[in-house]
Amino acid sequence: MTSGAPRTDRLLSHGRDSGLTGRRALRWGSGCGCVVVLLGSLGHAAAPSQWTVEVLMGLLKAQREHSVPFQEATYSSLLTKPLIAHGVLKFVPPDRLEKLITAPSHEQYVVEGNRVTFESERKGVKRTISLEEYPALRSFVEAFRSSLNGDVVQLYQVYEVTLEGSREEWTLLLRPREPSGKSVVDYILFTGSEGRVATIAIRAPDGDRSVMTILRGAGR
Amino acid sequence: MNRNLSIPLLWVLLMAGGMWLSAMHVSVHSELSDLLPEGTTRTQGLLLTQVRSGLAGRLMLLALEGGTPDEMAQVSRELSERLRASGQFALVENGAQGLTAQDRAIVFQARYLLSPRIGAETFSSESLRKALEQRLDDLRSPFAPLIKETIPADPTGEFLTILTAWSAEDRPAKHRGVWMSKDHSKALLVVETKVAGFDADAQAAVQEEIRHTFAVLAGQRAHLRLLMTGPGVFAVESKQTIEQEAWRLSTAAAALVLCFLYASYGSMALVLLSLIPLTAGIMAGMLAVQGWFGFIHGITLGFGITLLGVVDDYPIHLFSHLSSRGSVSAVMREIWPTMRLGVLTTAIGFAALLFAGFPALTQLGLFAVTGILTAALVTRWVLPTFVPDGFVPRPVWPAFHGELERLTRMKPVIPAAIVLACSTLLWSHTPLWQTDLASLSPVSEAKKQLDRQLRAEMGAPDVRDLLVIEGQTEEDVLQYAEVVDANLRPLRTSGTIAGYDLISNALPSRRTQQNRQSHLPERSVLMRNLDHALTGLHFSPGLFTPFVAAVESARTQPPLQRTTFEGTALGARMNSLLFEQGRSWMAVVPLRGVADREQLAAGVRNWNMPAVTYLDLKEESNRLMTAYRNRTSVIVVCGLFVIGVVLTIGQTSGSLLGPILFPIMSALAVVAAVLNLSGESLSLFHIASFLLVIGLGLDYALFFNRLEGSEEGRLRTLYGLLVCSTTTILVFGLLATSSIPVLHAIGITAALGSFCCLLFAGMMAKKVPDVS
Numbered sequence: 003m004t005s006g007a008p009r010t011d012r013l014l015s016h017g018r019d020s021g022l023t024g025r026r027a028l029r030w031g032s033g034c035g036c037v038v039v040l041l042g043s044l045g046h047a048a049a050p051s052q053w054t055v056e057v058l059m060g061l062l063k064a065q066r067e068h069s070v071p072f073q074e075a076t077y078s079s080l081l082t083k084p085l086i087a088h089g090v091l092k093f094v095p096p097d098r099l100e101k102l103i104t105a106p107s108h109e110q111y112v113v114e115g116n117r118v119t120f121e122s123e124r125k126g127v128k129r130t131i132s133l134e135e136y137p138a139l140r141s142f143v144e145a146f147r148s149s150l151n152g153d154v155v156q157l158y159q160v161y162e163v164t165l166e167g168s169r170e171e172w173t174l175l176l177r178p179r180e181p182s183g184k185s186v187v188d189y190i191l192f193t194g195s196e197g198r199v200a201t202i203a204i205r206a207p208d209g210d211r212s213v214m215t216i217l218r219g220a221g222r
Numbered sequence: 223m224n225r226n227l228s229i230p231l232l233w234v235l236l237m238a239g240g241m242w243l244s245a246m247h248v249s250v251h252s253e254l255s256d257l258l259p260e261g262t263t264r265t266q267g268l269l270l271t272q273v274r275s276g277l278a279g280r281l282m283l284l285a286l287e288g289g290t291p292d293e294m295a296q297v298s299r300e301l302s303e304r305l306r307a308s309g310q311f312a313l314v315e316n317g318a319q320g321l322t323a324q325d326r327a328i329v330f331q332a333r334y335l336l337s338p339r340i341g342a343e344t345f346s347s348e349s350l351r352k353a354l355e356q357r358l359d360d361l362r363s364p365f366a367p368l369i370k371e372t373i374p375a376d377p378t379g380e381f382l383t384i385l386t387a388w389s390a391e392d393r394p395a396k397h398r399g400v401w402m403s404k405d406h407s408k409a410l411l412v413v414e415t416k417v418a419g420f421d422a423d424a425q426a427a428v429q430e431e432i433r434h435t436f437a438v439l440a441g442q443r444a445h446l447r448l449l450m451t452g453p454g455v456f457a458v459e460s461k462q463t464i465e466q467e468a469w470r471l472s473t474a475a476a477a478l479v480l481c482f483l484y485a486s487y488g489s490m491a492l493v494l495l496s497l498i499p500l501t502a503g504i505m506a507g508m509l510a511v512q513g514w515f516g517f518i519h520g521i522t523l524g525f526g527i528t529l530l531g532v533v534d535d536y537p538i539h540l541f542s543h544l545s546s547r548g549s550v551s552a553v554m555r556e557i558w559p560t561m562r563l564g565v566l567t568t569a570i571g572f573a574a575l576l577f578a579g580f581p582a583l584t585q586l587g588l589f590a591v592t593g594i595l596t597a598a599l600v601t602r603w604v605l606p607t608f609v610p611d612g613f614v615p616r617p618v619w620p621a622f623h624g625e626l627e628r629l630t631r632m633k634p635v636i637p638a639a640i641v642l643a644c645s646t647l648l649w650s651h652t653p654l655w656q657t658d659l660a661s662l663s664p665v666s667e668a669k670k671q672l673d674r675q676l677r678a679e680m681g682a683p684d685v686r687d688l689l690v691i692e693g694q695t696e697e698d699v700l701q702y703a704e705v706v707d708a709n710l711r712p713l714r715t716s717g718t719i720a721g722y723d724l725i726s727n728a729l730p731s732r733r734t735q736q737n738r739q740s741h742l743p744e745r746s747v748l749m750r751n752l753d754h755a756l757t758g759l760h761f762s763p764g765l766f767t768p769f770v771a772a773v774e775s776a777r778t779q780p781p782l783q784r785t786t787f788e789g790t791a792l793g794a795r796m797n798s799l800l801f802e803q804g805r806s807w808m809a810v811v812p813l814r815g816v817a818d819r820e821q822l823a824a825g826v827r828n829w830n831m832p833a834v835t836y837l838d839l840k841e842e843s844n845r846l847m848t849a850y851r852n853r854t855s856v857i858v859v860c861g862l863f864v865i866g867v868v869l870t871i872g873q874t875s876g877s878l879l880g881p882i883l884f885p886i887m888s889a890l891a892v893v894a895a896v897l898n899l900s901g902e903s904l905s906l907f908h909i910a911s912f913l914l915v916i917g918l919g920l921d922y923a924l925f926f927n928r929l930e931g932s933e934e935g936r937l938r939t940l941y942g943l944l945v946c947s948t949t950t951i952l953v954f955g956l957l958a959t960s961s962i963p964v965l966h967a968i969g970i971t972a973a974l975g976s977f978c979c980l981l982f983a984g985m986m987a988k989k990v991p992d993v994s
Contacts, residue, residue: 076362080373083760085362109359125356132396186367206367 053169059154061197068093074103076212161190170195229607233498233600240505248512250468252422252461252520279419280312280798282452283676284411284432285403289446294409295398297439297446302400302411304435310428312794313414317394317401321385325792330372330381332786334776336730337380338387340738344378345748345773350755353378358759375768387727394680403679408449410680414798419453422461429458451673456665461520463664467960468524475953479530482952486945487541487615496537498605503533503597507589514588515581521964522585524957528969529590531953532568533597535921535946536561537605541615542942543935550606550613558602560928563872564921565598567865571917574861575910578854582964583910590914629984636888636982643895655851656903664962687819688837689722689811689826692803696784699800699807700731702833706811709829718822720815725799728792735781742777745770851906861913865920881927885982886919893974907967914968915975922947922976923983947980 069092076085089103103109108123121128157163161176174192178184188205198218205211286294286301302316321329334340343349357377360369372381394401394410401410413432417424429450436448479500483493507526511518539561543553572594575587647654691706693699703726713719726734743751748770756766784800787793800809816822819838826836869882890912897904925943954976957969 074362076366078361078366078370080361080370080762080765081760082762085358085760087362103362107355107359109363122359124352124359210366210370212362 053165053172055157055163055165055174056154058165058172058174058197059157062199064197071217072214073217074212074214076210078210079208229604233502233604237502237505240502240509244505244508244512248508249517250520250523251517252464252468279453280415280417281419282413282415282429282450282454283673283680284413285449285676285679286409286411286436287407287447287449289443291397291402291406291409293443293446295400295402297436297443298400298409298411300439301436304439305413305432306791308431308435310416310431311413312416312798313791314411315401315413316409316411317396318399322791325787325790328782328786328790328792329384330376332776332779332782333376333380333384334742334773335735335738335779335782336384337738338727339378339380339383340741342741344741345743345751347751347754350378350751354755354759354761374765375772377766377769401680408676408679410676412680414794415454416794417454420457422457425454426458426461429455449672449676451669451676456663456669456673459666459669460664464520464524464962467664467962467965468520471524471956471960471965472527475527475530475956478952478956479534479949482949483534483538483945486948489615491610491613492541492615495541495605495608496534498608499537499597499600500530500533502600502604503593504529506596507593510592511585511589515585518589519582519585521582521962522589524960524962524965525586525968526589526593528953528957529593531950532590532918533594534949536565536598536601538942538946539925539939540601540605540609541613542938542945544609544614545935546612546614549611550609554602554606557928559872560924561598561602563869564924565594566868566872567920568917569594570864570868571861571913574857574913577857578850578906578910580850580854580906583854583907586910586968629981630986633985636885636985639892640888643891646895647891647898650898652898652901653903654898655848656905656908666961686839687719687813687816687822688839689813690835690837691809691811692833692835693807696800696807697732698833699809700726700729701733702831703809703811704731704734705831706829706834709825710811713822713825718816718818718825719813720817722811722813723799724811725796725809729782729784729787729796729800732781739777739779742773744777745774748773847906851904851909854906854909858909858913862916865916869920881983881986882920882923885923885986886916886979888982889919889975889978890915892978893971896974897970902967902970905963905967907964908971911968911971911975914972915979918947918950918972918976919979919983922980923986926983943980947976950976951980 069090071088071090074087074089076087078085087103088105089101089109092098092100092102094100097113097115099113101111108121110119110121112119112121116132117130118132119128119130157176160179162179164175164177166173166175172194174194176190176192178187184207186206188207191203191205192199192201194200199216200218201216202214203211204214284301286297289297298316299318302314302318305311306314329336354377356379357369357373360366360373363369369379369382372379376382395404396402397406397409402408403410415425415428417428419425432450433448436446440446440448480493480497483496484490487493504526507529508518508523511522511526539557540550540554543557544550545553548556569591572587572590575583576591578584578587689706691699691702693702703724707724707726710719710722710724714721730738752766752770784793784796787796798810800807802808813822819841823836823838826834866883893912893915894904897908902908922943925939928939951973954969954973957965958973960966960969
């Protein structure tokens with residue numbers, strides 16, 4: 003089922019020369035997006051009659067867990083084996099999102115309001131950037147924040163959204179609408195059952211991808 | 223008869239020739255910078271070079287307002303793209319752009335010569351291991367797509383290190399990737415024009431192009447507005463103001479003088495006759511300035527016309543002494559000694575301006591001296607031949623002498639006025655001296671306000687603090703700059719300054735580059751270290767072949783030069799930070815956010831680097847203005863002395879010196895006090911005008927104290943004197959309304975001064991024994 007929300011050039015508009023910024027932002031955005039979708043994924047909602055994106059979003063929104071552990075595998079053409087990382091995703095209402103990597107080394111991404119803070123133990127850096135400076139990233143974060151609030155319209159504005167499968171076993175496919183988005187993200191694929199996300203795969207156009215598996219039962 | 227005809231004929235021919243010359247050869251300039259002096263010290267020279275053509279002058283801030291933030295961001299992007307494509311700008315920034323593809327390629331290729339991190343340890347197996355682990359983190363990070371493509375050739379991340387080091391700090395807020403004011407009401411851009419900031423014509427063309435490009439882009443969105451500010455914008459506005467004012471003042475002054483003359487005597491013939499010396503004087507002044515300077519400035523022209531109000535004294539002196547008894551030539555000969563003395567003293571007053579060393583004043587001085595002398599000579603030898611016999615202009619208002627008698631009884635007012643004036647000056651809160659170079663500029667307060675506002679929002683305070691580094695060669699300057707960098711870093715850490723743009727960070731000296739090259743290992747060593755570092759990391763085999771090759775070729779790569787960047791955006795930027803100046807090279811280091819100027823100046827002194835000068839442009843320009851003002855003051859005093867000598871020689875009766883000089887000096891004190899009371903601080907232009915007041919005052923005092931044969935003659939002399947001084951006051955009063963500070967200063971001082979001189983000279987005038 004594909005929902006054809008109207009394109010809004012406004013949201014992702016930027017010129018050619020900002021490709022660099024755009025790419026970074028998209029990848030960023032997709033990461034943050036995962037957090038939000040995921041955080042809304044735990045728990046059950048009352049069964050509606052039809053299985054639609056709106057219903058799924060409703061389910062994801064209904065329960066918000068503040069912390070879930072994950073394992074992430076990164077496959078790259080530069081590597082002979084995938085990189086495995088472990089960490090925790092956190093959501094602190096109303097608008098603080100965190101991706102914390104605990105192994106192999108400590109790393110942290112925090113989105114709070116309009117600020118994104120990145121901290122790396124191995125690089126010994128802590129940087130804060132403003133979402134204002136990365137328009138694509140900002141629209142992603144806004145879109146996913148609104149999905150937390152059940153605002154499906156925003157999600158449609160940024161992505162072509164395809165929901166397949168059944169309520170018991172679904173896949174949600176997000177494809178960026180804008181060219182700048184497409185240049186760095188081919189698609190984002192969520193799998194899950196009911197209101198629970200099982201995996202999030204992000205694929206870049208060159209075939210590199212990362213797969214995040216939510217570790218059920220380890221968290222709570 | 224022959225003689226009577228030959229002089230007018232000669233005069234007509236000369237005037238026609240002069241007019242032809244003026245029409246063909248006089249070129250009028252209106253750039254403010256044409257009036258700036260050369261500076262007396264090396265530092266002032268540096269300052270003025272910077273003001274005239276430096277980076278500070280070429281920066282222009284643009285703002286878009288009136289639309290939604292998204293709309294403005296869109297237009298900001300399109301505008302910056304088009305402006306960059308126009309090729310008129312060394313730099314166009316709106317927050318969206320990093321380096322151009324061309325510059326990135328050059329920097330990437332030269333990364334091992336440019337990166338400040340290259341040292342003896344950079345390629346050891348331990349360092350490589352750490353770097354490789356960080357690249358694994360990068361691959362997992364959201365930044366992976368950005369970094370991935372550079373990993374095989376640059377695993378140590380030198381390219382990113384360089385870019386990070388170059389990205390400027392303290393930048394304005396952003397919206398959709400472009401700079402916006404904090405409240406998102408304006409999109410902000412900064413451009414650096416290739417043409418100098420003070421080249422008003424070129425600036426006007428560039429600004430017109432910006433406006434046009436914006437108008438095309440805004441198109442339907444008529445609610446969007448474009449704001450521009452910066453020295454270049456000011457230069458254009460100054461030029462326009464000066465052009466308009468010169469025209470307005472000339473026309474108004476001419477009309478005012480002629481109308482007043484007609485009103486005073488009711489004689490058209492008198493007005494026409496007066497025009498003979500007036501036009502000759504002005505034309506001679508114009509041609510003299512053109513001949514000497516090669517151009518005449520709009521300000522000079524605007525001022526020069528007001529000379530009408532001064533030189534009309536000479537024909538009026540003549541007319542007011544005419545009577546039906548003697549011939550015109552005889553009357554002229556009779557009053558010539560007095561007139562000659564007045565002319566000489568006035569001319570000496572103006573001649574002093576010639577030595578002020580300030581082109582603005584020199585031009586005015588030359589114009590005035592030539593004009594006055596010419597007008598006087600024409601009055602003496604040409605005018606009488608035109609005056610018909612029996613031409614005796616009658617005062618329109620003959621009943622004024624009663625007032626005059628009352629005036630002499632008010633003599634005690636003068637000492638009182640002086641005491642009052644002095645105490646005002648002593649206890650006033652208004653600073654006595656005006657030292658700001660900016661006070662020269664006729665730019666409106668609204669424009670200055672906009673400039674301050676945009677600069678604050680841009681986080682780009684006035685380019686006020688600079689380091690200037692000088693050296694024999696480019697390489698010398700770059701090496702000094704590297705030392706300066708090491709010295710500035712602690713100042714930035716301690717917060718004395720917020721940041722700086724230094725050429726050597728973008729373009730290291732040859733020595734530094736060669737030093738870095740010496741740290742690059744041989745191929746075999748690098749491969750051994752790399753193999754060791756790669757143990758247990760699952761990078762694809764052979765992935766880092768490009769890296770090994772790049773290091774190998776960097777070992778023998780020729781050092782990066784300024785010319786490598788020729789024609790690129792980065793190259794243009796470099797050229798504004800490092801350039802050839804005469805026979806030496808010079809780097810300019812703009813300092814941002816200077817918190818403590820004294821500490822900075824002391825710090826720079828402690829570096830013991832004679833090649834480095836710290837310039838506080840504001841402080842320096844103030845010092846410059848003060849130096850010229852002091853010089854002008856000395857000249858005024860010298861001028862006064864010379865006038866005194868001439869008077870003593872010229873005046874047969876020494877007892878008259880008191881009644882002549884005293885009112886003038888009193889007038890000066892009163893003028894200074896009145897100006898100060900009205901909130902005006904004295905600039906060098908006020909001071910220079912004091913000489914003008916002295917010259918005018920002398921003329922009045924001389925004629926006030928002239929012994930006339932009859933009461934009727936005396937009354938007519940006095941009436942003429944009143945007319946003369948009123949035209950002077952009117953014309954300078956007109957000048958005082960000018961929005962050009964130089965003209966305003968001269969106008970207000972001269973108008974007030976001649977009024978006071980007239981008043982005081984009238985009060986002090988010797989009572990003439992009743993001869994009749």
